[in-house]
Amino acid sequence: MTARAALQARLEQGIAALGLALPAGAVERLLDYQALLERWNAAYNLTAVRDPAEMVTRHLLDSLAILPFVQGETLADLGTGPGLPGIPLAIAAPGRQILLVDSNGKKVRFLREAIRALKLDGVRAVQSRVEDAEGSFDCITARAFASLADMLGWGGHLLAPDGSWLAMKGKAPDEELPGVPPGYTVRGIHALAVPGLEAERSLVVLGRTAD
Template identity: 65%
Template sequence: MSRAALQTRLDQGLAALGQTLSDDVRAQLIDYVALLARWNASYNLTAVRDPLEMVTRHLLDSLSIVPYVEGATLADVGSGAGLPGLVLAIVAPQRAVTLIDTNGKKSRFQREAVRSLRLDNVEVIHARVEQVEGTFDCVTARAFASLADMLTWGGHLLAADGRWLAMKGRRPDDELAALPDGFRLEREHEVPVPGLDAERRLLVLTRTGAP
């Protein structure tokens, strides 16, 4: 897959999202996809094999939530291949981003991406989310677990006035009905991903009181 084709797919998606990124940032995003495709051939980091599909299903899917990310610090729980955390770190280098995952090979890939892409604002933590300390202005989770499990395991990471951004497909009414005490759904957004014929929904969760 040519770099030009990947760049064209990214640029078309950015236009559809109404986002403008610098040439350097766009190049970094393509570098990330190229690195992911190389590692994926050996380490099976994602079920998406086609780099062009990676642009749609990984880059554009992650970029779709950019307007809703707030604060100076972000933790990406169950980050996997660094999604959406690495993408969000690339587009906002002023934000401190922490990637959390229990899978060793995925954490190794994250560290290689941080080194290769020169991302000074990213920390990689290979651990269970329950073991991670600190609080963050924003916590992201993409296809990680049910809302109840996410918040039971990682709710301590959310600052008192922070926002937890849960990336979902269809509206998970049963999961919303089972939210743990201390958390509530503040708002939700449909976030169409350019080129992806599937429903995407972002749930914004907040605390109902002090942690």
């Protein structure tokens, strides 16, 4: 079995375990993204994860685990780094307008190359601090880049009135819940089972409180 075939088998098994049905060609494009990330990572140190199989688990499957909670026509991925979870979500569920936001120039250069190479329609990357980003989005994703209070304090202006904020965390952040700013409410906390990953993963779903 080739290295690529082994990665494909790992990815397909994980997708099946998550109970997801992806569009035709999505698995190949996810692996193309992983290969591009692996190649750039050698020179630019975009992620601490170096092993390709670990990338499948910790990056691709970890991102896809939140797909059932993604909603709406527009999505902003804040502190996206090398495009996580934004790029896997764009591949797995095409058709949304997606904005990838990161302040790191190297990472944004990679994002723009990934968007071009993978032909990700409707996806764009902007180099910006979260608090300076603009727009209104039905769904916002953020992968453990800050506390809930800081995430919402910096990026809350981007959330549409009936939008959904998906905060990806390790263990459930019970100690952060009292810090959720006024105007926002926790809609649910979901334990995520990421295939092949021993570590705890949880998703905090937040929204605006009704006036």
